[in-house]
Amino acid sequence: MPGFHPVRVTLADTCTRGGSQERAARSAASAGRRGLAIEAETPPRDVDLARKSPLSRASMPPGRERDVSATYDLVRSSFGPNAAKYTHSHGHADTEALARLVAGLAPRRGDWVLDVGAGAGQTGLAFAAAVARVVALDLTREMLQETRLNAAARGIRNLAVQQGGAEALPFDAGSFDIVVCRRAAHHFAAPAQAVLEMARVLRPGGRLAIVDTMVPEDDEIDRQINAIERLRDPSHVRDRRPSEWRALVTGAGLAVADMEIGYYDAGSATDLDAWTARIGTTPENVAELRRLLQAAAPPLAETLKIELDGAEIHFALPRLTLVAVK
Ligand SMILES: C[S@@+](CC[C@H](N)C(=O)[O-])C[C@H]1O[C@@H](n2cnc3c(N)ncnc32)[C@H](O)[C@@H]1O
Numbered sequence: 001m002p003g004f005h006p007v008r009v010t011l012a013d014t015c016t017r018g019g020s021q022e023r024a025a026r027s028a029a030s031a032g033r034r035g036l037a038i039e040a041e042t043p044p045r046d047v048d049l050a051r052k053s054p055l056s057r058a059s060m061p062p063g064r065e066r067d068v069s070a071t072y073d074l075v076r077s078s079f080g081p082n083a084a085k086y087t088h089s090h091g092h093a094d095t096e097a098l099a100r101l102v103a104g105l106a107p108r109r110g111d112w113v114l115d116v117g118a119g120a121g122q123t124g125l126a127f128a129a130a131v132a133r134v135v136a137l138d139l140t141r142e143m144l145q146e147t148r149l150n151a152a153a154r155g156i157r158n159l160a161v162q163q164g165g166a167e168a169l170p171f172d173a174g175s176f177d178i179v180v181c182r183r184a185a186h187h188f189a190a191p192a193q194a195v196l197e198m199a200r201v202l203r204p205g206g207r208l209a210i211v212d213t214m215v216p217e218d219d220e221i222d223r224q225i226n227a228i229e230r231l232r233d234p235s236h237v238r239d240r241r242p243s244e245w246r247a248l249v250t251g252a253g254l255a256v257a258d259m260e261i262g263y264y265d266a267g268s269a270t271d272l273d274a275w276t277a278r279i280g281t282t283p284e285n286v287a288e289l290r291r292l293l294q295a296a297a298p299p300l301a302e303t304l305k306i307e308l309d310g311a312e313i314h315f316a317l318p319r320l321t322l323v324a325v326k
Contacts, residue, residue, distance in 0.1 A: 067189055067190075068165070068167055068189040068190055070189075071187070071189035071235065071237060072139055072165060072189065074234050074235035075139050075140065075187050075235040076139060076140050076141075077235070078233050078234065078235040078279055078280070079119070079139075079140040079142070079143055079235070079279075080140050080141070080142045080143075081142070081280060082278060082279055082280055083119075083120065083140065083142035083143045083145070083146045084120075084146055085277075085278045086119045086120035086122070086143065086146065086278070087120040087122075087146055087149075087150055089278055090265070091183075091264050091265050091270070092119065092120065092122050092183065093122055094264075094265060095126075097264075097265070098122060098123065098126035099126065101123070101126070101180070101182070101209065101211065101321070102126050102127055102130055104209075104258075104321075104323070105178055105180075105207060105209055105323065107127060107130045107131045107177070107178060108131070108177070109130070109131065109132060110131075110132050110177075111130075111131040111132060111133075111177035111178055112131065112132060112133040112134075112135070112175065112176045112177050112178075113127045113131050113133065113134045113135070113176060113177065113178045113179075113180060114134075114135050114137060114169075114171070114175070114176040114178070114179045114180070114198075114201060115127070115134060115135065115136045115137065115180050115181075115182075116137050116166045116169070116179060116180070116181040116184065116194075116198060117137075117138060117139075117166060117181055117182070117183075117184020117185065117187065117188075118136035118137060118138045118143065118144070118147055118161070118184075119138060119143050119146075119147075119183070119184065120143060120146040120147055120150055121136050121143075121146065121147030121148075121150045121151060121159070121161075122150075122182075123180055123182045124136040124147065124159055124180075125147075125150055125151060125154060125156060125159065127178070127180070128151070128156045128158055128159045129156070131158075131177075131178075132158065133158055133159075133160070134158060134159040134160070135159075135160050135161075135162055135171075135176075136159060136160070136161045136162070137161075137162045137163070137164050137166075137169070138161075138163065138164075139163065139164070139165050140163075141163060144161040144162075144163055147159070147161050148161055166181070166184075166185075166188055166194035166197060166198070167188065167189065167190045167193045167194050167197060168193075168197065169197045169198070169200070169201050171201045172201070173200050173201060174201070174202065174203040174204070174206075175201045175203070176201050176202055176203065176206060177202075177203060177206045177207075178202075178206060178207050178208075178209070179198045179201060179202055179206070179207075179208045179209070180208075180209045180211075181198065181208075181209070181210050181211070181212070182209075182210075182211040182212075183211060183212060183213070184212070185210055185212045185240075186212055186213050186229070186236060186237060186238060186239050186240070187235055187236065187237055188237060189237060191237075191238075191240070191248055192248055192251060192252075195208075195248045195249060195251070195252045195254075196251075196252045198252070199249075199252040199253055199254050199326055202254075202326040203326070204326055205325065205326060206325075206326050207257070207323055207324065207325050207326070208249070208254060208322075208323070208324045208325075208326070209321070209322070209323050210245065210249075210320070210321070210322045210324075211319065211320070211321045211322075212239070212240070212245075212319070212320055213229070213239045213264075213317050213318065213319060213320075214239055214240060214241065214242060214245070214261065214318050214319060214320035215239045215240065215241055215318065216241065216303060216318065217241050217242065217243060218299070220299070221299055221300055221303050222239075222241065224292075224296075224300050225239055225300075225303070225304070225318075226238055226239055227292075228289060228292060228293075231281070231285045231288055231289050231292075232275065232276055232279060232281050232285065232289060233279045233281065240320075242259060242261060242320055245259070245320060245322050246259070246322075249322065249324045253326070254324035254325060254326055255324060255325050256322060256323075256324050257323045257324060257325050258321075258322070258323040259320065259321070259322045259323075260320070260321045260322075261318065261319070261320055261321075262318070262319055262321075263305070263316040263317065263318055263319055264316065264317050264319045265316070269305070269307060269314030269315065269316060270314060270315055270316060270317060271312065271313075271314055272286070272289060272290065272293065272312075272313040272314070272315070273286075273312075276289065290313060293306055293308075293313050293315060294308060294313065303318065304316060304317070304318075
């Protein structure tokens with residue numbers, strides 16, 4: 001990528017990849033490698049990549065850089081105070097869904113995995129037992145602290161955390177065998193740039209897996225679901241359509257290997273109160289969400305599988321899982 005000089009941070013040295021001999025040597029030497037054991041980590045640094053990265057300055061249209069910076073602020077203020085809740089969220093910790101995701105990617109023992117928008121680390125931690133190295137990257141410092149606690153509680157030592165933004169990944173090209181991004185991409189301020197970045201840090205033949213909330217190819221339902229998401233969380237940017245994901249991924253030079261459309265939690269119901277409490281939605285917005293879901297016309301009610309049970313409202317969010325190959 002012309003003009004791109006990766007932001008060098010603790011892990012960048014460890015993530016410069018080479019051929020298979022180098023990989024074998026690296027695996028052999030990896031146990032004591034600086035920066036990879038949880039204990040050896042420096043604290044996640046509060047680096048504003050949107051401002052500092054040469055990549056974002058070079059490739060963003062005027063004005064977009066400011067959007068990214070503002071979205072990063074919203075993300076941190078939504079997730080910072082609520083980080084611990086993502087350790088306990090049933091949907092995020094869903095071990096069966098995570099096991100299916102890992103099995104579907106059939107990782108090899110020597111693989112290096114990057115988890116983008118790692119949150120409390122659920123996805124990276126699910127990969128850690130199957131691979132050589134996991135790097136959990138997130139914008140929000142408190143989330144990475146949660147990831148560390150969760151790794152330590154499970155005795156996982158091959159996972160490192162890195163604070164940073166998906167739109168300017170602080171790693172060399174070709175550093176990872178697998179890049180995974182689960183339940184995070186709808187917060188990305190510049191998704192095309194984030195996908196370009198995720199493709200860049202994959203080695204040739206490496207795979208990208210995106211799991212995210214999606215909307216159907218229908219203007220009105222798209223508008224309604226994204227409005228509901230924004231009412232719940234001001235850091236929400238956009239749930240995308242399958243066609244948008246296909247275009248983003250192919251636009252980054254990757255080939256779509258698999259795309260599955262379904263619901264989170266196998267379609268079991270999300271409780272409105274738990275969903276809004278997890279991210280600290282304001283009471284006024286919870287009341288407005290309640291009103292919108294209760295009054296939903298049949299197409300939206302069917303798409304979200306809305307169930308009204310007295311004061312309780314349950315629904316299910318559509319989910320896309322996409323695997324692409326570099
Ligand atoms: C719902 S949580 C992620 C859940 C996690 N991936 C899992 O599987 O449990 C969304 C995370 O995305 C992070 N995030 C949002 N925008 C980001 C960006 N542009 N770059 C990196 N992380 C971002 C937030 O800080 C938050 O921790």
